[in-house]
Amino acid sequence: MATKNEPAVGEQRNLSVVWAYVGVILIWSTTPLAIVWSDHAAGFVFAVSSRMVLGFLLAMLMLFLLRKKMAWHRSARLAYLYGGLGIYVSMMLVYWGAQFVPSGWIALLFGLSPVFSAVMAMFWLEGEPMSRQRLWGIAIGFAGLWLIFWRSLSLHPVAVWAMVVVLLAAMVQSAAAVWVKRVNAKIPAITMTAGSLAVAAPLFLLTWLWQQGLSDTAWWSVWDQAPVYALVAIGYLALFGSVFGFVLYFYLLQHVDATKVALITLMTPVSALLLGHHLNSEPLGLNTIMGALLVLSGLGVFQFGQRLKRPLRWGRLGM
Secondary structure: OHHHHHHHHHHHHHHHHHHHHHHHHHHHHHHHHHHHHHOOOOOHHHHHHHHHHHHHHHHHHHHHHOOOOOOOOHHHHHHHHHHHHHHHHHHHHHHHHOOOOOHHHHHHHHOOHHHHHHHHHHHHOOOOOOOHHHHHHHHHHHHHHHHHHHHHOOOOOOHHHHHHHHHHHHHHHHHHHHHHHHHOOOOOHHHHHHHHHHHHHHHHHHHHHHHHOOOOOOHHHHHHHOOHHHHHHHHHHHHHHHHHHHHHHHHHHHHOOHHHHHHHHHOHHHHHHHHHHHHHOOOOOHHHHHHHHHHHHHHHHHHHHHHHHHHHHHHHOOO
């Protein structure tokens, strides 16, 4: 009986991974625009801190409803620490950068995560060494990035620095993902999410208190002054971006290689660029389109260049 059940279990797991992929793609496509809108509430620190504190409360509620318990063994604590610090640093950088760059560009810059993940995995997870195809992919991708950097010079004096900061955020998130994978805590995704947010949420709250203090612009008074659409964006990010998004993200990390998880960012920039253009009137000029195509082409070469070469070798060997 156990043997007969194994294929069914495997099919269910594969289906769960597919749905997790679809969910992450949808959430990551809409997250950059929601971040930009939420920044209109009362600054980026309030927006990201509100999101993460609410996300932590929702994660704990979900943990209670599912009757899951927190794991406290050493590898679990390390996973929470790496995940939480990664969330705190990367999100603070992204929210600051979102004030000066279009939302679609944020998704595009995070599209380079597979490159960062692969390089870091090569050192920390014994990943694949850099091949000629991967180096070509990196070169093509960064050529596209240069086109977008050039376009940013005409948008805002600090737009270039904001792009650098968002790029750094992508590196931090990739590093955290690789280290979570390295720890291999083997805990449920919702537990990993709650534990990571338990580390990150207090840091965000302390950052908010350090910036504003208990003054007239305290947390509870800002909620009354913020635009409705900004509050809706914060709520959406707290529920889907922080809870469901992270649950699906950590679930994929547990069942899929870190570089393949980062491959999702190859699909989200296109939808994010279109959403930002149509819903937020963000510029979508020729430089941006050409740069985006180069970045995505570079990522395609980086991920699939070696695989596309293999059939030619097999044909020469008569296979």
